[in-house]
Amino acid sequence: MNRILALGSLVAMAAALPLAAQTTAASKNTAAAGKAFSAPKTAWGDPDLQGTWTSDDTWGVPMARPKQYGDRLYLTEDELTAREKQVKASEQRIVNPSNDNHSPALRQLEAEESGKEAPAAQGAFGRGVDAAPVPGQFGEYARRASKQTSQVIWPADGQVPPMTEEARKMQAAAAATRNRTPSTWTDWSIYDRCITRGVAGSIIPVIYGNGLEIVQTPGYVAIRYEMVHDARIIPTDGRAHLPSSIRSYMGDPVGHWEGNTLVVETTNFNGRVGVGPNGGGTLSEDAKLIERFTRAADNTINYELTIDDPKTYTAEWKIGFPITHEPGYEIYEYACHEGNMAMRNMITGTAAVEKAAAEKKK
Amino acid sequence: MQKRFLGAFAAILALGALPAAAQTRTANLPAAVAGHPNLSGLWQSFGTADWDIQGHGAEPGPFYQLGAIGAVPPGIGIVEGEEIPYLPAALEQKKKNLANRWKEDPVIKCYMPGIPRANYMPFPFEIIESQKNILFAYEFGSENRVVNMGKPEEAVTDTWMGTSNGHWEGNTLVVDVTGFNGMAWFDRAGNFASDSLKVTERWSLLDANTLNYEATIEDPKTFSRPWKVNVILYRHREPGARLLEFKCVEFTEELIYGDLRRKVLGK
Numbered sequence: 001m002n003r004i005l006a007l008g009s010l011v012a013m014a015a016a017l018p019l020a021a022q023t024t025a026a027s028k029n030t031a032a033a034g035k036a037f038s039a040p041k042t043a044w045g046d047p048d049l050q051g052t053w054t055s056d057d058t059w060g061v062p063m064a065r066p067k068q069y070g071d072r073l074y075l076t077e078d079e080l081t082a083r084e085k086q087v088k089a090s091e092q093r094i095v096n097p098s099n100d101n102h103s104p105a106l107r108q109l110e111a112e113e114s115g116k117e118a119p120a121a122q123g124a125f126g127r128g129v130d131a132a133p134v135p136g137q138f139g140e141y142a143r144r145a146s147k148q149t150s151q152v153i154w155p156a157d158g159q160v161p162p163m164t165e166e167a168r169k170m171q172a173a174a175a176a177t178r179n180r181t182p183s184t185w186t187d188w189s190i191y192d193r194c195i196t197r198g199v200a201g202s203i204i205p206v207i208y209g210n211g212l213e214i215v216q217t218p219g220y221v222a223i224r225y226e227m228v229h230d231a232r233i234i235p236t237d238g239r240a241h242l243p244s245s246i247r248s249y250m251g252d253p254v255g256h257w258e259g260n261t262l263v264v265e266t267t268n269f270n271g272r273v274g275v276g277p278n279g280g281g282t283l284s285e286d287a288k289l290i291e292r293f294t295r296a297a298d299n300t301i302n303y304e305l306t307i308d309d310p311k312t313y314t315a316e317w318k319i320g321f322p323i324t325h326e327p328g329y330e331i332y333e334y335a336c337h338e339g340n341m342a343m344r345n346m347i348t349g350t351a352a353v354e355k356a357a358a359e360k361k362k
Numbered sequence: 363m364q365k366r367f368l369g370a371f372a373a374i375l376a377l378g379a380l381p382a383a384a385q386t387r388t389a390n391l392p393a394a395v396a397g398h399p400n401l402s403g404l405w406q407s408f409g410t411a412d413w414d415i416q417g418h419g420a421e422p423g424p425f426y427q428l429g430a431i432g433a434v435p436p437g438i439g440i441v442e443g444e445e446i447p448y449l450p451a452a453l454e455q456k457k458k459n460l461a462n463r464w465k466e467d468p469v470i471k472c473y474m475p476g477i478p479r480a481n482y483m484p485f486p487f488e489i490i491e492s493q494k495n496i497l498f499a500y501e502f503g504s505e506n507r508v509v510n511m512g513k514p515e516e517a518v519t520d521t522w523m524g525t526s527n528g529h530w531e532g533n534t535l536v537v538d539v540t541g542f543n544g545m546a547w548f549d550r551a552g553n554f555a556s557d558s559l560k561v562t563e564r565w566s567l568l569d570a571n572t573l574n575y576e577a578t579i580e581d582p583k584t585f586s587r588p589w590k591v592n593v594i595l596y597r598h599r600e601p602g603a604r605l606l607e608f609k610c611v612e613f614t615e616e617l618i619y620g621d622l623r624r625k626v627l628g629k
Contacts, residue, residue, distance in 0.1 A: 042492070042493060043395065043493045044395075184619075184623060193611060194611055195609055196504070215490045215492050215497040217402040218393065218395070222488075222490040222499060224506050224508070229506065233488050233604065235604070246606065250504075250607055330518075332519070332521075333507075333521040333522065335521065337473070337611045338473045338474060344619065347619060347626065348626055351622075351626045
């Protein structure tokens with residue numbers, strides 16, 4: 001219910017944005033703007049990262065690089081032109097909801113209900129340049145085409161390094177649990193349960209709710225994320241991490257400034273969230289995440305995340321993408337748990353399916 | 363020696379010349395942010411207002427197994443003038459809430475506590491005051507809100523924590539909170555308001571480590587007149603003190619979905 005409400009408002013908001021404002025923002029976001037750019041400072045002299053930001057522009061860029069791009073992090077001009085067309089098309093479905101192709105998912109549902117064959121979804125579930133545009137009903141979409149071939153920026157081949165033997169075993173055990181029918185709440189993900197999306201999962205773009213807000217005061221930077229709602233308080237006064245007895249989902253962040261870059265090191269994890277979208281995947285309790293936030297333009301922060309977790313991955317790796325400020329984009333209250341009717345429905349729904357299956361067998 | 367004496371004397375004279383209000387402001391306050399008092403820090407209230415915002419004596423708790431640690435501690439209350447001016451129907455509802463408090467207090471389910479309650483729960487919260495907006499990050503449930511210090515914005519939709527617009531009146535931060543969904547309670551005793559609630563908060567430093575909080579409660583559907591709560595907040599000064607994580611959802615799932623385990627899943 002709350003999710004639906006928020007979605008409705010976002011769609012309305014996106015539609016209300018003047019196109020001119022969007023275009024201006026897009027032209028400012030070119031790499032060239034970074035060269036002459038002088039990063040703004042707060043009243044007390046720290047680089048100023050404040051405002052609302054979103055990772056929407058990286059929507060559709062796969063985490064690991066499709067093999068055809070090899071060691072190439074950026075698209076060619078032709079590839080970029082193709083992706084720009086797709087971004088334009090998905091924007092049209094938001095701005096002009098009467099478009100017949102507004103919602104592939106809705107068409108699918110309607111087809112199922114009418115008993116007819118669903119129209120071909122043109123790679124709706126593919127990723128990257130080959131992917132169909134984002135389903136319009138979710139309200140979030142890339143405003144400008146990302147030049148990147150993958151979210152992974154290191155190692156050079158853009159692939160997530162192999163997992164360690166121990167982590168592979170743990171992952172297989174977890175997958176075995178997942179493969180049986182989920183029956184009780186703990187069978188669903190930390191995200192489904194509205195607990196958190198973790199540090200990485202809170203910024204990696206998903207179908208909606210990619211917004212975050214940065215607020216600073218002398219000695220501190222705070223980042224709050226909209227979806228599921230989290231607020232990280234990051235001291236920049238050089239203090240040590242919490243003792244290892246104190247562990248949590250979001251970990252313990254400490255930060256410092258390197259020139260115009262905010263560097264945040266987070267440790268003290270509880271080993272229950274990963275680095276995938278919405279916090280999926282695996283990280284050990286000993287993981288260390290290092291984030292770098294660098295203001296690159298008035299409307300752009302370059303974000304980089306280093307995953308250092310020798311218990312899980314055989315090498316360090318990095319993801320990176322720009323986050324952008326969009327005029328009119330606001331962070332709303334995301335009362336996820338309070339409105340989590342889905343959990344009751346999923347549990348009772350699963351029970352109903354199991355019962356029906358058992359009766360069929362008789 | 364003589365010079366020091368003279369210096370001290372001059373300082374006393376200077377202090378004497380300052381207006382009384384300005385004197386309290388000079389006492390080791392943190393450096394101002396953009397000319398305003400800096401309220402940033404980790405704060406928490408003492409007291410038992412979260413049990414009952416009105417004065418109350420000690421009572422047994424709901425679970426005898428918890429003995430003394432589960433009992434309700436006494437408190438002098440935070441309501442100015444003691445009385446909450448409920449309209450008759452609302453008073454009946456409050457009594458019902460009190461009777462069902464161990465089941466129906468939304469905070470038991472880890473639902474958002476709303477305003478003003480988030481400010482006097484037995485959990486700390488961090489204020490991050492920038493030269494623009496001000497973040498309130500609460501340890502309980504990772505709840506948070508940003509006070510918009512720019513042009514006031516109307517609430518886009520009704521929410522648990524409301525929509526906060528702030529401005530400075532001298533050294534006092536005044537925050538108007540509206541757009542509530544009417545689902546939060548003020549305490550574990552069932553005091554409540556409707557979705558017509560408007561809270562006007564006034565935050566001012568008494569000294570570097572003490573923050574005065576006053577909230578005016580207006581809700582014509584529930585109360586016959588506006589009323590106030592007054593709370594004093596204290597700064598956490600322990601070395602290493604910081605906002606920790608209390609994500610309570612997973613502590614409530616058996617309570618919220620446990621009926622399905624028994625009735626539907628038969629487990």
